[in-house]
Every structure is written in structure tokens, then in C-alpha cells.
Amino acid sequence: MPEFVQVQGIKQLEDALKANAKNNCLIYMYFFGEKDNKGVSWCSDCVASEPTVQAAFRNNAHENSLIYVVDVGNREYWKDEANNKFRLKPFLLKEIPTLLRWNGVERLEGDQLLKPSLLELFFDEMKQSSEIDNTVPCK
Template identity: 65%
Template sequence: MPQYMPIQGYKQLEDALKVHAKPNCLIYIYFFGEKDSNGQSWCPDCVAVEETVNTAFREYSHQNSLIFTVDVGNRLAWKDTVDNKFRQPPYSLVEIPTLIRWQGAERLAGAQLKKDDLLRLFFDEAKTQSATDKTVLCQ
């Protein structure tokens, strides 16, 4: 079963990757807008895809994978195109929500995350590649 790791902000993500990003460790990173005390994101697109993405994690992700769910901050922080480090490499986010496979080419963003068939393909591609790479349990 995949392991979930909630992440708050850029620094915490960088620290988590230093610890967990090892050879043959499959990491998915899901970026979304900060949630309020009721669990509701300020980002309407994030709210719209949340159920579909969570279902895809449960049904399609590799059993040995690690899933980072990354809070990119409030609306003001996200809209800052100069100092927002999530908008710069290696993440190069243009929009949220965004789902990437760490050290892979797979990326889905925005309305793509509403489409179950695209999510299935996203995870299948990582599973196919990891089968040849001997994916290990991420700790």
C-alpha cells in the first residue's frame, strides 16, 4: 500500500526528498492550494479534482510508492510569480493542482486531473517503468 506524507511548503518538500528520494524509490508529488480549518482549499480547481485524485491514488498507484501531498500555501503566496520556488525548476509549476512523478516525465495538471483515464495512464506508465527498475518500498 502506498505511504502518504503531508508536506507544508517548499523547504519541507526539499527536506523530504533529501531523506526519501533513493534509487528505485517511486515518489508521486501532488501540489495543491492551502486548506482552511474545514479542510477546504482556496483553490477551486483543487477542490474539483480532490476526490478523483484520492481515488486514483488508492486504485492505481504502485503499492510501494510514496505520495507527497504538498500544500503550496495561500493564494497570495501561490500567485507570487517572482519568489514562489514551486514555479522554478525542478518543479516548474504553472498551475495547481499538479501531480508529478519525481524524476520522471509524467505530469498532469488542472482539468487533466478530473479524467480517470488520464490518471490511470499516469500511474500505469510509472508502474511499467518501475517493473523494470525493481521499485523498492520507500521509507
């Protein structure tokens, strides 16, 4: 089963990536807007896509993968294009929610995450890749 790691903000994400830098670990990142104390994000697109994305993680993610569930912060921080480090390399986020494979080209954004068939293809791409044979468990 994939391992899920909750990450808050850019610093925690950078630290998590450094911690796994030497592992040949299959890492996915799911970026969403900060949630309130009731567990609801300010980002309505994130709220809409969450059930579909969570089902895709359960049904399609590789069993040895590591999934960073990344809180990009509050609305004001997200909208601050000049100072929002998630919008810069290496992440280059244009919108949330976004799902990507670290060190890969696979990426789904916005309403693409509402489509179970696209999510299935996203994960199947890695399952069919020869790279998966070199991936070690992330746990």
C-alpha cells in the same frame, strides 16, 4: 499500499526529498492550494479534482510508492510568480492542482486531474516500466 506524506511548503518538500535521495523510491507529488481549518482549499480547481485524484491514488498508485501531498501555500504566495519557488526548477509548476512523478516526465495539471482515464494512464505508465523492478519500498 502507497505511503502518503503531508508536506507543507517548499522547505518541507526539499527536506523530504533529501531524506529519500539515496533510496530508489518511486515518488509522486500532488500539489494543491492551502486548506482552511475546515479542510477546504482556496483553489477551486483543487477542490474539484481532489475526489478523483484520491480515488486514483487508492486504485492505481504502485503499492510501494511514496506520495507527497504538497501544500503550496496561500493564494497570495502562489500568485507571487517572482518569489514562488514551486514555479522554479526542479518543479516548474504552472498551475495547481498538479500531479507529477519525481525524476520522471509524467505530469498532469489542472482539469486533466478531473479525468479518471488520464489518471489511470499516468499510474499505468510506471507500472509497465522496467524501472519498477528496481524500486524498493519507501516505508
